Amino acid sequence: MANSTLSSSVNKPIVWTIAGSDSGGGAGIQADLLTIHDLGCHPCSAITCLTAQSSVAVNLVEAVSPQMFQSQLDTLLHDLPPVAIKIGLLANQSQVVMLASWLKKRLAEYCKQAGIEVSVILDPVMFATCGDNLNSTLDFSPFKSLLTLITPNITELAALVDIKAKPALAMSGAESTLVDQADCVLAAELLSEQLNCHVLAKGGDLGPTWLRDCAQDIFVCREEKGISTLHQGRTFLLSGPRINSDNTHGSGCTLSSAIASVMGQGYVLHDAIVIAKAYVTAGIAASFQPGSGAGTLARTSWPSDLTLYPSISVLDSGPSLPGSIKFKPIVERLGLYPVVADLTLLHSLLEAGAKTIQLRIKDGLTDDIEQQICSAIQLGRDYKAKLFINDHWQLALKHGAYGIHLGQEDLYTADLTKIASADIALGVSSHSYFELLIAHQIAPSYIALGHIFPTTTKVMPSKPQGLNKLRQYVELLGSHYPLVAIGGIDESKLEAVKHTRVHDIAVVRALTQAEDPAGAFRMLTQKWETYDATE
Ligand SMILES: Cc1ncc(COP(=O)(O)OP(=O)(O)O)c(N)n1
Ligand SMILES: Cc1nc(C(=O)O)sc1CCOP(=O)(O)O
Numbered sequence: 001m002a003n004s005t006l007s008s009s010v011n012k013p014i015v016w017t018i019a020g021s022d023s024g025g026g027a028g029i030q031a032d033l034l035t036i037h038d039l040g041c042h043p044c045s046a047i048t049c050l051t052a053q054s055s056v057a058v059n060l061v062e063a064v065s066p067q068m069f070q071s072q073l074d075t076l077l078h079d080l081p082p083v084a085i086k087i088g089l090l091a092n093q094s095q096v097v098m099l100a101s102w103l104k105k106r107l108a109e110y111c112k113q114a115g116i117e118v119s120v121i122l123d124p125v126m127f128a129t130c131g132d133n134l135n136s137t138l139d140f141s142p143f144k145s146l147l148t149l150i151t152p153n154i155t156e157l158a159a160l161v162d163i164k165a166k167p168a169l170a171m172s173g174a175e176s177t178l179v180d181q182a183d184c185v186l187a188a189e190l191l192s193e194q195l196n197c198h199v200l201a202k203g204g205d206l207g208p209t210w211l212r213d214c215a216q217d218i219f220v221c222r223e224e225k226g227i228s229t230l231h232q233g234r235t236f237l238l239s240g241p242r243i244n245s246d247n248t249h250g251s252g253c254t255l256s257s258a259i260a261s262v263m264g265q266g267y268v269l270h271d272a273i274v275i276a277k278a279y280v281t282a283g284i285a286a287s288f289q290p291g292s293g294a295g296t297l298a299r300t301s302w303p304s305d306l307t308l309y310p311s312i313s314v315l316d317s318g319p320s321l322p323g324s325i326k327f328k329p330i331v332e333r334l335g336l337y338p339v340v341a342d343l344t345l346l347h348s349l350l351e352a353g354a355k356t357i358q359l360r361i362k363d364g365l366t367d368d369i370e371q372q373i374c375s376a377i378q379l380g381r382d383y384k385a386k387l388f389i390n391d392h393w394q395l396a397l398k399h400g401a402y403g404i405h406l407g408q409e410d411l412y413t414a415d416l417t418k419i420a421s422a423d424i425a426l427g428v429s430s431h432s433y434f435e436l437l438i439a440h441q442i443a444p445s446y447i448a449l450g451h452i453f454p455t456t457t458k459v460m461p462s463k464p465q466g467l468n469k470l471r472q473y474v475e476l477l478g479s480h481y482p483l484v485a486i487g488g489i490d491e492s493k494l495e496a497v498k499h500t501r502v503h504d505i506a507v508v509r510a511l512t513q514a515e516d517p518a519g520a521f522r523m524l525t526q527k528w529e530t531y532d533a534t535e
């Protein structure tokens, strides 16, 4: 017992914070250590400076010596290398230059040797919540191409961006302040180009009027591995609930260290951002005031309440989703859901008792496809089954299918309003928290969660989600939608999948590669229905 406790704590991902000490305990290193620990990682720190700080004033800032700064980084790298790093307050320009050079040489060398990538999140701390200037004159350009993400607030964004390089911004009089949403977006996109990294421009502070109803952040995303190309090279608006509270001291530190902690556990950037935003919202909602000035955030662990999460909209000129539509609800269980490519198999699985089934044709002649879709829809009706058509939404609409299954990419090209008003059920694929939140915004009839295990049925841009994430998705959305797990599920995985409490499962190869697909369907269904969801 003692051993297993020891090894589980040793195996926690190591996340560093490189930041200043806040003697008041609400921000800086102190907030970061609490956050990283609360979100399941082991925190290490490299302290840049000490601040004599309370909730009402910053009275003294004293940088550590260059030797001490360098030695903390080298000492840690030797024995406690990070999977992610959060950088906060840097005390002077020489620390910026030294750290940039360390990231470029030492960290890069380590990453190459270990064959890993380390996410680096910079929170460019310039002002304390009490308004005191901490360091508003730093030049962060040495960090170009060395950061994963930078997270300025709107004031910091205005100070950071080289506005003169963007005539459109300068013309709108935005030399020192950014007011309009369009100016903020342009500035964030410009900063992203300047530093060659993703940007999250935080609108949590009560600044320009467009930010006052909800806490809105602008997320400029460049190229990123592990996610659909649909969500790369785009600018998003993340709108979360605004909690009216003065106790927001340390919210920027908390957000950036939460992003590092979540990325350090293998979540993609987009997920880390929405999870961290939800974490900060929950922390502000439960905040407290230990001194006489602004109070500080509570640590409320991994956020699983859907109302904490932001809605996502697109701010660039690309396609966007329609608002307020709702699809036919499905109240009964989908059960074991076969996804098949031919009518003979479809027919035999209906005969074996499938109550939900999908026709997924990936190639073939157009005339032929329409004929197969027509026949499948008729078979679905004959067997009183829920027959979904994958991809071919126009033909499904034309011939009155029970349902349509669409991938995230299809959501921007299909006529969703027409599908909803034809009372056709809609299933939507998802591969991350970010995609789940997008699916939730159009309130489909069910959401598919994939791919849970490695699959050879199709090439996926994302990594297998695994059982832990599946469990988290079910906790987040399981009371709102039927959730269907897909990808690599076979007899050997059935019981573990059931323990996540996901409602239903969809399978391809577990049936298509079986000698007797109808027999395999009956056997898997019987097992799926008899396994207990509780562990
Ligand atoms: C139940 C179920 N879940 C996910 C998918 C995948 O759909 P999509 O993202 O549209 O990808 P393709 O199937 O078109 O490759 C699915 N078909 N069914
Ligand atoms: C069609 C499909 N969609 C997925 C997704 O994650 O969206 S995974 C997948 C393939 C599932 O096949 P198998 O059961 O053979 O692994």
Ligand SMILES: [Mg+2]
Pocket (backbone or CB within 6 Å): 390, 391, 405, 406, 407, 410
């Ligand atoms: Mg599809």
